[in-house]
Amino acid sequence: MNKKATKTAGILGGMGPEATARFFELIIKNTAAAVDQEHLRIIIYNFPQIPDRTRAVLYGGENPVPWMVTGLKVLEKAGAELVAIPCLTAHYFLPELRRRSRLPLLDLVAETVRWTTSSLPGLKTVGLLATEGTVATRIFHKAFARRRVRLLEPSAAGQKKIMEAIYGRKGIKAGFTGSGPARLLQEAARELINRGTEAIIAGCTEIPLVLKPDRLPLPLIDPMNIGARALIVKAGGRVREQPLP
Amino acid sequence: MNKKATKTAGILGGMGPEATARFFELIIKNTAAAVDQEHLRIIIYNFPQIPDRTRAVLYGGENPVPWMVTGLKVLEKAGAELVAIPCLTAHYFLPELRRRSRLPLLDLVAETVRWTTSSLPGLKTVGLLATEGTVATRIFHKAFARRRVRLLEPSAAGQKKIMEAIYGRKGIKAGFTGSGPARLLQEAARELINRGTEAIIAGCTEIPLVLKPDRLPLPLIDPMNIGARALIVKAGGRVREQPLP
Known part of the structure; x- marks a missing residue:
């Protein structure tokens, strides 16, 4: 180089x-x-x-x-x-x-949408695991909508689990990267899968620290x-x- | 803070x-x-x-x-x-x-000697796993000698294994952090243990990436x-x- x-x-x-x-x-x-x-x-x-x-x-x-x-x-x-x-x-x-x-x-949002739509052509629905902040900004919703991919966000209950996994007293930001936060995130992912998502975006930088692709039956897309x-x-x-x- | x-x-x-x-x-x-x-x-x-x-x-x-x-x-x-x-x-x-x-x-060398001598009082002999360069500089030898701790370095054969683990084509610096380099480092450590070392210094920053303390019967001291x-x-x-x- x-x-x-x-x-x-x-x-x-x-x-x-x-x-x-x-x-x-x-x-x-x-x-x-x-x-x-x-x-x-x-x-x-x-x-x-x-x-x-x-x-x-x-x-x-x-x-x-x-x-x-x-x-x-x-x-x-x-x-x-x-x-x-x-x-x-x-x-x-x-x-x-x-x-x-x-x-x-x-x-990183634009790069993620570009990679996802070119690697998974024909994709119709993608699920988002992210902080309430990211969900509220709708940055992923808008970027995927431009490529005609529908973004599914978790229910209020699912979103609560994600926030607990990231910000909770025993959450990732407090240094816990074990099975506790992992289980919460898997439950939130499961809900999106049941609702028909075809892939999942690890839409918060902390999520791939504990949620591993081999624990999910569909692609886990890591923007990082x-x-x-x-x-x-x-x-x-x-x-x-x-x-x- | x-x-x-x-x-x-x-x-x-x-x-x-x-x-x-x-x-x-x-x-x-x-x-x-x-x-x-x-x-x-x-x-x-x-x-x-x-x-x-x-x-x-x-x-x-x-x-x-x-x-x-x-x-x-x-x-x-x-x-x-x-x-x-x-x-x-x-x-x-x-x-x-x-x-x-x-x-x-x-x-980091001075900090390591300070921590080792205060945490393991009465220590007489410590072994060094490090690159040929670090061994040749004698920075650890000198710093431990000042505290009357004798430093054991590997034999030529042991040193060769360490260099292969770090710099080899399938070594740590080439991105391999699996069992290959780990085995080579364990063999080099085993030799120092057989010669009577009471603790081992992971004297190259790449070594703790693959050599884990639970694979050794004595303290593995990590300067990092x-x-x-x-x-x-x-x-x-x-x-x-x-x-x-």
């Missing part, structure tokens, strides 16, 4: 930190490299003080945009040439971030893996040939 | 990328935080183009110091206030790096875990109470 031919990738992280670490790992695992030197230059700003995105979207919590703009400035100063944000709810703010930063920002591969390509790196989940 | 009370931690990474990702994960896992906002601000520069440290120490390969200084400048510009380098062989160059950068640099906890403390964060490996 020629140093000049590749761009320095930036990651605006900390939303949450676990998801940021996993995204970094996915970039490394998806890069075709036999020695260290063939990997990409990456600058990560883990900035967990950025106010909660779900709270901002749903409950009038503090606006995270000025914090994210500060984070993007740090990445720009450090030499990042394109940036990914491993938090899907944060993508609601992408148009505003694009107005306020010169850095090219990868759109798709995003990691898209970032490698856009930075000029070489993607490892392997099937996406 | 008060924003002003904590420092922004920096990680000079990419040596190798997998070890950097794991070190980042260890910081997150070892931080006492119930919500994202209680985690530390961290800037990571994954800079895998830094020339191989082992090659520089042993075979007159390109000097990595100017590259590492460039990396430290990137971290400084981005606002890092103290820096850890998750590559033990790179610690050979720490005195020179300290002369050429104003950033406080965490010494010790370093992650030391970095949290020095940055003003709260360490999660749990036993170190």
Whole structure:
């Protein structure tokens, strides 16, 4: 890999930190490299003080945009040439971030829709497991609707289980990545399957930390893996040939 | 966690990328935080183009110091206030790096010796699994000798197995973290155990990626875990109470 031919990738992280670490790992695992030197230059700003995105979207919590703009400035100063944000709810703010930063920002929602519709042609219905914030933003609904794919969201009961799995006292954000949150997410997925979904989007960066594809009878689409591969390509790196989940 | 009370931690990474990702994960896992906002601000520069440290120490390969200084400048510009380098062989160059950068640099070798001698009082002999480069630098030998602990290094045959596990065509740096490299490392460890070592230092950042403590009949000391906890403390964060490996 020629140093000049590749761009320095930036990651605006900390939303949450676990998801940021996993995204970094996915970039490394998806890069075709036999020695260290063939990997990409990456600058990560883990900035967990950025106010909660779900709270901002749903409950009038503090606006995270000025914090994210500060984070993007740090990445720009450090030499990042394109940036990914491993938090899907944060993508609601992408148009505003694009107005306020010169850095090219990868759109993980758009990349996910592109990958899904080209890999599963003829797909009519896709289910979404995500935070209340992401569901409320309707970012996935709108992006899939443009490709004439209908998005199924969980019932109120299913959504409650997802939130408990992510934000609960024994949830993923509190460091629990065992069977407790996994069971809750499987129950929410089961409901979507019974209602006829043909694939499921792991629409929150925390979900694939505990929900594994082999526990589901249909494709589990991971926007983080798709995003990691898209970032490698856009930075000029070489993607490892392997099937996406 | 008060924003002003904590420092922004920096990680000079990419040596190798997998070890950097794991070190980042260890910081997150070892931080006492119930919500994202209680985690530390961290800037990571994954800079895998830094020339191989082992090659520089042993075979007159390109000097990595100017590259590492460039990396430290990137971290400084981005606002890092103290820096850890998750590559033990790179610690050979720490005195020179300290002369050429104003950033406080965490010494993972010193932290490891401090933790080991205080956690295992009366320890007489410790074994080292590390790259040829780290063994040749004698950084662990010297640091343990100061505390009157004797360091055992593997025989030439054992060392060859370690290098194959790390650098081999099916080694850790090529993305293989399964039973192949694990078996080679266990054989090298077995030799040190037979020669009377009382504990083993996982002296290369890649080793704990495949060698698990429960496969050994004595303590496996992981400088990366010790370093992650030391970095949290020095940055003003709260360490999660749990036993170190």
